[in-house]
Amino acid sequence: MNPSSDLTGPLPVASPLPVAADGGRAVESHSNRLPTRRTGPASSIRQVVTGLRFGPGPSRQECWRRLPRRVADRMIELAGDRIEWWAFCRGTGDTGGPDDNRPAAVLLGAAGVCFADPRLDAAYKPVYSVSCYQLDSGSLRQVAVVHRPEAAGVAFPGARQPAPPPPQVDVPGLDAWTADRLGNLPPEAQLLLRAPFTRDHPVLRGTFHYEGSDHQLDFFAIVLAGARHVTMATGTRVIPVGHNEHTAHWSLTCGRASVTRRIGR
Template identity: 45%
Template sequence: MGSIVPYGSSSPEARRDGGVAVPRAAPVHRPGEMGLGGGRLREECWPTIGERTRQRLAELSGAPIDWFAREDESSGDGRCYAVTLGEAGLSIAEPRVNTEHRPVYAITAFQFAPGSLRHVQVDHRPPPSTGGAPSSGGAPPDIGLGPAAKGVLGNLPPQAQELLQAPFASARKVLRENWYYEGFDHRLDALVLYLAGAKDVTFTTGTKIVPAGHNDATAHWSLTCYRASVARRIGR
């Protein structure tokens, strides 16, 4: 993965847990419903974005890590938006209409500081008897997440939830959040989720499987969690 290296342990807000830096204060959320009905998959949506826009996203994001595209319900005409995550940044293309009432795409990008991208592997393999995610205890800090984002996060392993939320606090809230997943009730073949703030971006990619004898609370996850510092923002 080139310049991507594992998370360090220099943060005073982190503790060592099995060799991985884990934040102390990040909340663990209750799992929400992750429906799988309707809509085109990302492979169907991606070609509709347009070659020039896709090229611009690639330029801004750098060497690719993951991506997704979905129908934009707010577009009014069935157009799609796209998200690319790479070693150089997080980039988003959203359908808009210009002053001449012509369809265009607005580009937003969070450019990473060189050398700041880190990653941690999270392989979550609980036995069938294990209960659900532990309670975070008390009211969690408000880092700007909406109810839907909290519900999706709540399905992830606690370690992944903590890593993704670690940089954010009430004074440094999440500005943008989004996710994509596809698969079946007993497995997700792809999951991508990002949280973006003024100073930091975190995201995760991976898969989930519910083995025989297990349920969603004891699903097995294979995830990679990333974190990078934001050096420059383009767009809103």
Template identity: 40%
Template sequence: MGFDHGVRLRDECRKSLGESVRARLEELTGQTLGWYAMEDRSDPGDCCKAVVFGERGLCTAVSRIDTEHRPVYTITGYLLDPTSFRSIEIDYRPTPDRDTAVPDGSEVLGVPGGRELISGLTATVLRVLGNSPPKAQELLQAPFLRGQQVQEQDCGWHYEDSEHHLRVFVVFRAGHRDVTVAVGRRVVPVGHTQRTAHWSLRCYRASVVRHIGR
């Protein structure tokens, strides 16, 4: 997991979206459970994009050029069934000498008893997934292992701070029926490596009731 120095952090990027965009994201998603905003390197105007996950939805705001050649924000995403939410806390604290701890991103553990992975994921997505605790990997993948497709644009992640302390870590997967999200932080204590880092995460799963902006 690399770090880009000099880029704007999520608070600054969020402010650049504008009040109306932030308000619309909040309206669609409800009480926020996890979010990030970041520079969009694919945008020629250096605009930022944002992802917000809440009790009613998972939505993404991305800048586009309208018919009058002006930058505007479009919002896409998934509206969720509030009664379908399930979540679990993961407190992962391996000892410094645990050689079987989280891989360095070179592999993804898949599900217990097999090596099955979600189809359609890029190598970059797999590396980010491969750095998370085994239980988080399992929970993030579980709904998508039986034919539910995930496209590259339906996967996202963000982390920031330093390699020894990720104060912000958010990753999501979305399909036509389910959404999974992990939100939390990672610390590499003294005497540990990234392979034996300590994680504090909450993993969510919810059912999709409607797609918007697609």
């Protein structure tokens, strides 16, 4: 399969965007610095399922509403036609410490992938850093990946046993935490997301977000951004009765676009 030639299709309908602020679902997020195809049991890369962690936290809608209006407006201006978005509250890194619960946000659009990060300025006052990977909108290609494997121990009638998969392939520049989340996706989705990244052109920023429960993700999104390309996947996951994380059912839209320039870091 040639990932670039197989990514075609219209933009999906994005989730409604809440109104940002003026001036307890299970949630996990992380950020570092459409023809339909049904996937079969065989794969060209290993599906490394490490388990998705869950913890209480505000929903992406609630976190977006806490975002300063000027920050949200700038992201909307840069992103263009909206594909998907999320926001999360987690006081880590240089955001001001564990007591700083200001939201961070990601907005995927046809014109750019935007990140809003809470920071502190030189006077230790809370500010926001808005960065964007601007895209060639004409280069955006998408494909739906529908993954419906049988439960473990259930044989496909007349099906051959798949050959042992090759060793896991590292994605240059991708941090281990996001790589683990990428490893939960169907093998074809993993291949599409990691395809454009090499040692010479590594991932510069990877981020993900999901909401739901152990057996049902109502929202899942991941984006990998590099100097030349951005790849993304959004969708849902269900683990039916009799299945486990290795045989989970996924409905995803995977996308890839060329980067024209970067604004911010």
